[in-house]
Amino acid sequence: MDTSLIMAELLMAREPKKKQDVLRAMFVGKQLSEVPTPSVVLDLKQVTVNCERMLEAAENLGLQWRAHIKTHKTTELTRLQVGNELITPVLLIVSTILEAENITLLLKEYQSKDRHVNVLFAFPLFASAVPRLAAVSQQLGPDGLSVMIDHVDQLPYVKAIHSASGSYPPRVFIKIDVNYGRAGVKTDSPEYPALIDALLAAEQEGWLVLHGVYTHAGQSYGARRLGDAMYALSNEFRNAHIAAEKIREKSPDHAALVLSVGATPTATTIQSPWFMEECDVPRGNPSGSMRPRPFEEDLTELWGRWQKEGYILEVHAGVYPTLDLQQVATHARHTGLLSEQDIGISVVAEVASVYPTRGQNSTPEALINAGSLALGREPVGLDKKTGYNEETAKPYTGWGALMPWGVLAGTEEKDRSGKILGERFPDDFRGWQVGKISQEHGILTWVGDEGKKAPELKVGDRVRVWPNHACIMGAGFEYYLIVDSRYPGQEDEVRDVWCRWNGW
CATH class of the missing domain: 2.40.37.20 (D-serine dehydratase-like domain)
Incomplete structure (x- = not known):
């Protein structure tokens, strides 16, 4: 032609x-x-490998996986991120409403195959987002849409989505600031208890579901040594747990809360071979012991304890399928x-x-x-x-x-x-x-x-x-x-x- x-x-x-x-x-x-x-x-080979590594690591460690699609903004790569042939939940994050609108058709396809789906609009809610997010919620049905809140004045927008979507209560994540200073509420601020109270009251009225807390350690992009990013991951989980415990103090019988943490440097550290029972990576241990290093051992113990407490542990990341020079510079994982x-x-x-x-x-x-x-x-x-x-x-x-x-x-x-x-x-x-x-x-x-x-x-x-x-x-x-x-x-x-x- x-x-x-x-x-x-x-x-x-x-x-x-x-x-x-x-x-x-x-x-x-x-x-x-x-x-x-x-x-x-x-390169299809490399983005596929990067996606498969992430899915395998989350499954091996019993962690829930939520894929951010803002880097690539395509249906095809989203399929790789969630495992097109798997039966696990399809949990996504978007940074723009346009991403949510365009991925809805794929999510409905997965619903037809009996896969649970949910898409999180990962920006503190604002007024002009309401009509379009309500339309997404209406198409996906109950539990299909999650939103992010970090200020009590955003709650009327959640209520408006509920009303306009066919009375589907959105799931709500509280965005927690883990010292990155971009968005989120500090758990030690006077605003946080008031926000929890308002969310619990709204949940009692039936127009939202308080689903969990969400962190993003963007400062981990500045990691430069092996171990830095995993240390940041540990801090993310600890901050998320503190935030969730404050919710439980006010509502002891609340349904299981999700602790959702991650940035590509921190989330991808769960691919560490030290989490595996056997690996070929030299451990620098003269005794030849196959025990994990302290970070991995500590995290594994925390995860097990918090899961027994009834928390759902979730990791999220976005740029990991493609990677880039910024990610290589973090040395977040073993060079292999x-x-x-x-x-x-x-x-x-x-x-x-x-x-x-x-x-x-x-x-x-x-x-x-x-x-x-x-x-x-x-x-x-x-x-x-x-x-x-x-x-x-x-x-x-x-x-x-x-x-x-x-x-x-x-x-x-x-x-x-x-x-x-x-x-x-x-x-x-x-x-x-x-x-x-x-x-x-x-x-x-x-x-x-x-x-x-x-x-x-x-x-x-x-x-x-x-x-x-x-x-x-x-x-x-x-x-x-x-x-x-x-x-x-x-x-x-x-x-x-x-x-x-x-x-x-």
């Missing part, structure tokens, strides 16, 4: 399915060397489970110009057609407490790093572990990074040892960039090109196109 005709049809397409069909006709079967740039690419090799997302860009000696100390620079609109503008912070030698280390300060692909395949310097980024990333880095950025312009800068020549880039070369933060960079794209590295020699073939739901 003529490409110009396809493009014309694409512009006319209004229905998501029709748009996806046109995009598939345009791209499936092509190589990444043939697609427009910048384009965002998902978290390195750049686990990143499932990248941006294909073209080298538009080169500047052989323009950089610092006459190093080369190159211009690519992927700037802040394609990569986002969020840095990966450094932590000097890790003790890197400032005289020799070259910290990563970029807006994206080039992955080994195409002209750069096999040219990157690896550390002793065989990893491209190295065990001390981001406090030490060697390679091409997107060192400067504006809307459409990305400037590649070389970070290398003195006297070491940068791998040559030429005008017309294609490169792939690992983004700093997949959630933000994805907003600049309407669809993902899907490749699958499970097929040797065909890793660059586009096998599908997944459309995103951009907007609010």
